[in-house]
Amino acid sequence: MVVGLVGSRDPGGKRRRTLAATKLGKGAAWLSRTAGLGEGGIIGGRVAMALDRDVLSGLASGRTVVLVTGTNGKTTTTSMVTRALSAAGPVASNSTGANMPDGHVAALMARPEARYAVLEVDEMHLDIAAEQTKPAVILLLNLSRDQIDRVGEVRTVAARLRQVVVDSPQAVVVANADDPMVVFAAEPAQRVVWVSVGGGRWTGDATSCPKCGERIDVSVERWACACGLRRPEPAWAVRDQTVITDSGRELALQLNLPGQVNYGNAALAMAAVAQLGVVPEAALPRIREVSEVAGRYGDLVIGGRKVRLLLAKNPAGWHEMLQLVRASGRPVMLVVNAREADGFDLSWLWDVPFEQLAGLQVVVAGERAADMAVRLRYARVDVTMNPDPVEAVRMTPPGDLDVIANYTAFRMLRVKGEA
Amino acid sequence: MNGNPGPSAVRIALVLPDMLGTYGDRGNVAVLAERLRLRGIGSEVVEINAGEFVPADCDLYMLGGGEDVAQLVAVRHLRQQGTLVQAARRGAVVLAVCAGMQILGTSFVGSDGVAHGGLGLLDVNTRPMPKRAIGELVVRPDPAFGDELLTGFENHGGCTYLGQDARPLGAVLAGVGNGVNGVEGAVQGRVIGTYLHGPCLARNPAFADRLLAMVTGTELAPLSIPEVDALRTERLRAAGVR
Structure with a gap:
């Protein structure tokens, strides 16, 4: 049968x-x-x-779909959009971060009654997801280097997303105006809403233009390349701790999530749901309710000690999380693995400015603790190493601590720790 | 600036990290500067981005890996200025990794499928290989670079053929390397090319000190960093070499 x-x-x-x-x-x-x-x-x-290989299309049909993709902040922003859109009706979402087509099918199967679907999508799977779900909104967050041995060059990813945008004329594209890779991808959209996310997102200061390869200095707000690719005029913008909406209203963000990057994520989420009729005043209070996203930013007990668990998977993510731990001043544990889902190559650790941890007590753990220890040694940071995170926690000075872990290490700690 | 920058400080140029900085190779510069500082020798790191002038008077020039399109832009910038070639002819030490090595060669085939001229500092030419080489790479170096095995991570799609004037950096024990005759990298005078990321000098302290000895003219005092030893043991074992 x-x-x-x-x-x-x-x-x-x-x-x-x-x-x-x-x-x-x-x-x-x-x-x-x-x-x-x-x-x-x-x-x-x-x-x-x-x-049924078209099951996703069948499950999505008749629903209003939002697809969220980018290198960093996918799970967090998906959670924000889901929360905000629930003002309009029931929402199906892959809230745990299972962001490939099987995860999308599972999310839609679980909520057959939901009129709306908000799906986090792995960058390399946006084409399939868009083809099958015919999204009303595509949200493009940011693009930077990630798992170069698996995903490949960021320029290639940007070109693929650009093709999806071309092939999805029905979608409104909500896109980060500050990121040249995203601008290149979103540029051909029939309808695009540009959002300036403000600072906090690492770009390495300069980037090679996705269109022509020449250098773009993105440390200036209104970056422009000689070939014509330039920062578009944003309809929405983050300024300090507020968001300025497309109608010029200025709203204090007051998020529960830490970190400047989450202001940008919130602004992108607000702009996305506004396309579906949820006004900023209705969206923002719901977005503020997000305080922990699939364990990210959450508190855990590991080895008898209370820790704040932070996820960082690539140079941009580490840069953001280092800013957070630097500000808190607590002892720090860094946990690094390099399994397939992390990428086998950790050379990029040397592009992350770990020098800013100088003066903090740092322990490193995880299957690739030695890579991190060497990186910190050469950054002149005092470091203690123990591959076992539970043992490593015991080597830190007393008090609560901040833990930054990459993907599989983060998952392992959530299993080991107690909420 | 680092240590006691004075007339004797070693000047290290980090060449076009905005174009050739995709694989963490800027770490090579951090390693060199710190290994000098730990021996009380000053250094000055000069970072040159696209559009900026490459000074001809540095002691060491470091180039890293980059994306295909950026590689084409980088070689154009360097050819226009000519100073890197002048410095290398004068005897400066050059370490070029991956795309960096390819552009120092006589020619390389870019992502556009077209052969482009390189800077000609290494007698090598690079063509696409059928399957991208990604993974741990272990090399037994030419004795001129010591007897410590070289470990690193390779990620490239280029097959690099050596001409008469270049010799390999070493023999491949694990991984692909140049993809021709079981060898890795290229050496010509004081210009060295390799596919080793990791970064290369973070994983291979003896090789780093060899480069510094070439510049300072003296062997440097031994330096023990236990975390580096642990990393080497672990990576060599992961590659199945020890």
Whole structure:
């Protein structure tokens, strides 16, 4: 029966296929949960997709979809958009960060009644997600170097996103006007809403132009390249701790999440939901409720000590998190792995300004603690090393501490720690 | 500035990190400066971005890896100015990694599929390889660079062929390297090219000190950094060499 459904060509069969695939996917999810294998979302999505490769399109049809992508802040911004959009109705979302098509299928299967869907999308999968869900809004946050051994050059990623924008004429693109890679990707959109996210986002000061390769100095606000690519005039902008909306109103952000980058994420989220009729005054109070995102910025107990857990996966992310721990002045533990999901190459640690940790007590842990220890040694930071994070916590001075971990290390700590 | 910059301070040029700075290779400069400081020798790091002038009077020039399009821009800038070539002919030490090595060669095929002329400091030419080389790379160096194995991470799509005037930096024990004849890198006079990221000098302190000895003319006092030893042991084991 299943084989017959997959191979079916009758025009009325699509809806039935989606239903059947969904049902079997849910069964798999239930089995996975019951067997204690996990939360069941991904496996359910995988089963449904194996049975019907267009299941995502079937599940998305009739819903208003927002896709969120970029290098950093995807999960946080998805959470903000979801919270804000719930002012308009029920929202389905892959809130745990399972950002590939199986995660999207699982999220939509879980909330069949939701009129809206807000999906975080891995940069390399935006094409499939957009083709299948026909989004009303595509939100482009930022693009910087990430896992170069897996994802490849940032320029290549920007070019792929640009093609998705071209192929999605129905979508309003809400995009970061300060990031040349994003501007290049969003430029050909039929309708684009530019948002200036303000400071705090690391770019390495200068970048090679995505269009022509020449140098662009992005330390100046109104950056421009000789080839014509330049910062567009933003409709929305972050200024200090406020957002200026497209109608010129200035609202104090007052977020619960720390860090300047989250002002930019909030402004992008507000601009996105405004396209769907949620006014900033309704969106902002809901965005403020976001205080922890899938464990990020949350408190945990590890080795008997209270820690604030921060995630950083690439140079831009580390730069942001270093600013946070620098400001708090607490002892710091850095935990680094280099599994496939992290990228096997850690050379980029040398592009992160760890010199700013000088004067803090730093311990390093994780499977690649030695890479981090060498980096800190040469940055003249006092460092103690122990691959086991629980043991390493015990080597820090007393009191609460800040922990920055990369992706698989972060997941491991959430399992080891107690909330 | 670092240590006691004076007339004897070592001047290190970081060449076009905005174009050739995708793989953390600026770390090589941080390693050199710190290893000098720990021996009481001053250094001055001169960072030259695109559009800025490359001084001809530095002691060491460091180039890193970069994205394909940026590599083309970088070689154009360096050819127009000519000072890097002058410095190398005068005897300055040059370490060029990955795309940096490719542009110092006689020619390389870019992402556009077209052969571009390089600076000609190394008698090598680079063409695309069928499958990108990504992973740990271990090299037994030419004895002129000591007997400590070189470890690093390679990530490139170029096959680099050596001409008569260049010799390899070493023999590949694990990984791909140049992708021709089991060798890695290129050496010609005091110009050295390699595919080792990591960064190269963070993982290979003896090689770093060798470069510094070439500049200062004296062997430097031994320096022990236990974390570096731990990193080397771990990476060589991960590559299956020890």
